[in-house]
Amino acid sequence: xxxxxxxxxxxxxxxxxxxxxxxxxxxxxxxxxxxxxxxxxxxxxxxxxxxxxxxxxxxxxxxxxxxxxxxxxxxxxxxxxxxxxxxxxxxxxxxxxxxxxxxxxxxxxxxxxxxxxxxxxxxxxxxxxxxxxxxxxxxxxxxxxxxxxxxxxxxxxxxxxxxxxxxxxxxxxxxxx
Numbered sequence: 001x002x003x004x005x006x007x008x009x010x011x012x013x014x015x016x017x018x019x020x021x022x023x024x025x026x027x028x029x030x031x032x033x034x035x036x037x038x039x040x041x042x043x044x045x046x047x048x049x050x051x052x053x054x055x056x057x058x059x060x061x062x063x064x065x066x067x068x069x070x071x072x073x074x075x076x077x078x079x080x081x082x083x084x085x086x087x088x089x090x091x092x093x094x095x096x097x098x099x100x101x102x103x104x105x106x107x108x109x110x111x112x113x114x115x116x117x118x119x120x121x122x123x124x125x126x127x128x129x130x131x132x133x134x135x136x137x138x139x140x141x142x143x144x145x146x147x148x149x150x151x152x153x154x155x156x157x158x159x160x161x162x163x164x165x166x167x168x169x170x171x172x173x174x175x176x177x
Contacts, residue, residue: 054090
């Protein structure tokens with residue numbers, strides 16, 4: 001009986017060590033697509049995004065090399081996937097700086113939390129340049145051993161203005177190839 005309760009705990013611990021998060025601002029290739037309204041309608045790659053006091057120009061997924069993720073979001077989970085969000089306007093600017101926070105949570109198809117990162121921008125207490133804040137990149141790398149490979153994961157995210165009420169939040173699903 002004791003082995004049955006310990007095994008799921010060990011598996012969850014292994015899964016929690018197998019995700020990585022990163023954030024970036026600026027330097028992404030801007031898309032030529034026209035702006036969409038900030039609704040709950042999915043963007044490219046079926047990204048569901050809601051914005052408050054922030055106007056989003058585009059949102060899509062890319063691999064680490066900058067190539068686009070296919071529309072069906074089928075990926076090898078050992079690759080880094082980056083969500084790019086192009087911001088048209090809305091962040092509050094203080095002395096040409098923007099103070100952002102960003103969080104990501106990865107859950108499996110059953111809703112079990114695999115990894116949480118509360119503030120990906122905590123390394124920027126002095127803010128980031130207003131120009132760089134127009135291009136947000138949130139990366140997730142999901143590493144699994146073959147026997148633990150999930151069918152799908154959902155990446156939930158939120159980016160917020162630490163000095164104003166503006167934010168964007170949402171989610172997207174990734175599927176195993």
